Amino acid sequence: MANDLFGGLMKGLSGFMPQDDPDVKLMSAQSDLSDLQQQETAIYADIGRQSLAQFKGRFPELESRLQLVQTNIAESQAQLEAVQAEKKQKEQAEQRTEQQCVCPQCGYRNLEGVKFCQECGVKLGVFNCPKCGAVLVPGTRFCGECGAKQEV
Ligand SMILES: [Zn+2]
Ligand SMILES: [Zn+2]
Numbered sequence: 001m002a003n004d005l006f007g008g009l010m011k012g013l014s015g016f017m018p019q020d021d022p023d024v025k026l027m028s029a030q031s032d033l034s035d036l037q038q039q040e041t042a043i044y045a046d047i048g049r050q051s052l053a054q055f056k057g058r059f060p061e062l063e064s065r066l067q068l069v070q071t072n073i074a075e076s077q078a079q080l081e082a083v084q085a086e087k088k089q090k091e092q093a094e095q096r097t098e099q100q101c102v103c104p105q106c107g108y109r110n111l112e113g114v115k116f117c118q119e120c121g122v123k124l125g126v127f128n129c130p131k132c133g134a135v136l137v138p139g140t141r142f143c144g145e146c147g148a149k150q151e152v
Helices: 002-014 022-054 060-101
Strands: none
Touching: none
């Protein structure tokens, strides 16, 4: 996919640059080579998967290395998901603080923790969409996240 994009970009560029320029030729040769090498690697991987499916247990050392790597991949994915969840939680907390402080009526940025707008006196605070949990400000009629109608 990315290679097609790069290839297209190269073709687009080569329209503006002289074809016999060594830099252009070098880039194009390098791109061709890495493209072919990636195809080769992908074919080897396919052969590997098919052989493994057919001759399970024939490559004990490689298979145990593969298992180890796959275990590590699973752990790594779990860690990535945990970090993503943490990041989202942090962003939501920041968003919540921001929405708690900024008055939905007049836009005044109040001090953290105040219950009424220090500028216009409107009640401040946020609530969660009962359907999807998105953080909403009082007076919201439809959830911006899932579209659920809110009890105003
Ligand atoms: Zn206000
Ligand atoms: Zn919602």
